[in-house]
Amino acid sequence: MLTTLPGLRSRKYAAGPVKAKPILLLLFSVGGRRMAARASDVGGIWPWIEVVSIPSGTPHLSAVVRHGEDILPVFDLAGRLNVQIKGESLLCLIAKRKDGPMAVCIDGDIPTLQVVSGESIRPVAWKDSDVIGTCRIEAEELPVYSLAHLGLVR
Amino acid sequence: MVACGQTHFAIQADTVRSVIRPEEGDVDAMLSTFGITTAPVHLSEQFGLTGSYLSPESRILVCGMQATHFAFQVDRVMGLHDIDTANVKPLLPHFIGPERRWIAGMFLFQQTVALVLHTGWLLSKDRGSRALSLPVFEPISDERPAEAHSPTFIDVPTGRLGSPNSNSMDFEEVTDADDTPWAQI
Numbered sequence: 001m002l003t004t005l006p007g008l009r010s011r012k013y014a015a016g017p018v019k020a021k022p023i024l025l026l027l028f029s030v031g032g033r034r035m036a037a038r039a040s041d042v043g044g045i046w047p048w049i050e051v052v053s054i055p056s057g058t059p060h061l062s063a064v065v066r067h068g069e070d071i072l073p074v075f076d077l078a079g080r081l082n083v084q085i086k087g088e089s090l091l092c093l094i095a096k097r098k099d100g101p102m103a104v105c106i107d108g109d110i111p112t113l114q115v116v117s118g119e120s121i122r123p124v125a126w127k128d129s130d131v132i133g134t135c136r137i138e139a140e141e142l143p144v145y146s147l148a149h150l151g152l153v154r
Numbered sequence: 155m156v157a158c159g160q161t162h163f164a165i166q167a168d169t170v171r172s173v174i175r176p177e178e179g180d181v182d183a184m185l186s187t188f189g190i191t192t193a194p195v196h197l198s199e200q201f202g203l204t205g206s207y208l209s210p211e212s213r214i215l216v217c218g219m220q221a222t223h224f225a226f227q228v229d230r231v232m233g234l235h236d237i238d239t240a241n242v243k244p245l246l247p248h249f250i251g252p253e254r255r256w257i258a259g260m261f262l263f264q265q266t267v268a269l270v271l272h273t274g275w276l277l278s279k280d281r282g283s284r285a286l287s288l289p290v291f292e293p294i295s296d297e298r299p300a301e302a303h304s305p306t307f308i309d310v311p312t313g314r315l316g317s318p319n320s321n322s323m324d325f326e327e328v329t330d331a332d333d334t335p336w337a338q339i
């Protein structure tokens with residue numbers, strides 16, 4: 001006969017429902033499209049600098065950018081979304097992709113940080129999409145991008 | 155070192171047999187001394203890009219080994235530069251298309267980045283047609299085309315990537331911005 005430890009059930013109930021883990025999201029825009037990404041997948045944000053074109057057959061990767069002694073590939077997220085980057089002073093977002101960091105040009109609007117609960121992100125599974133979920137922030141339903149898999153077909 | 159547009163390329167110096175100004179007399183006759191009977195093609199066109207033939211500083215490079223020679227037009231010749239191979243980095247693993255066959259590596263050069271061309275590819279007879287006809291490989295996370303792993307003289311082995319879980323929403327708990335130091339600036 002199976003028994004439970006005395007008091008276990010009562011203690012669990014006494015603790016109340018499990019709290020959703022808070023998640024820090026970075027909100028930014030590309031070509032006027034607002035989107036979000038997990039802040040821990042972002043390696044930094046710099047002013048956009050001149051890129052070096054590279055002959056390439058890899059989709060949306062045809063340039064590198066020099067940052068000090070480092071060379072980073074440039075992922076053309078605006079091209080993938082078929083939009084034009086907006087703003088005069090563009091920004092460079094460093095996406096911590098699983099195979100190494102990439103530079104991504106984003107709009108000049110200063111990105112903001114937002115803490116949301118894990119439950120507020122609804123998973124989606126769009127084919128060939130970098131979007132892993134959506135999240136309502138204030139009145140907007142924003143796509144949440146996986147920067148760790150950006151440009152990788154899953 | 156040569157340039158096409160704003161991109162700098164490094165070509166192994168001992169493969170360069172001659173540098174010719176396009177306006178320097180009978181180019182065809184000069185090329186014929188190397189056994190070259192076809193008009194020089196712009197280096198950019200070897201990558202399937204459009205090359206400009208209007209650069210005032212353009213030059214024709216004659217490259218070859220032994221009896222086989224090819225002529226390429228470039229926008230600018232920047233001269234000889236000693237490159238420490240220790241400073242040459244492999245092409246970033248994000249690039250998984252035919253560029254892995256074209257580019258052996260990259261290094262910091264002046265205020266920019268220079269690309270080291272694969273000598274074997276540059277001097278191969280089917281280089282142009284392969285550049286244009288080969289399919290573009292779709293980026294995939296845990297399986298890469300053989301080209302992505304083809305060793306070069308500077309290639310370094312890359313670790314196996316973990317398997318992605320596209321549906322995973324394994325977010326970590328965040329209580330503040332300690333893990334995002336850039337956010338504290």
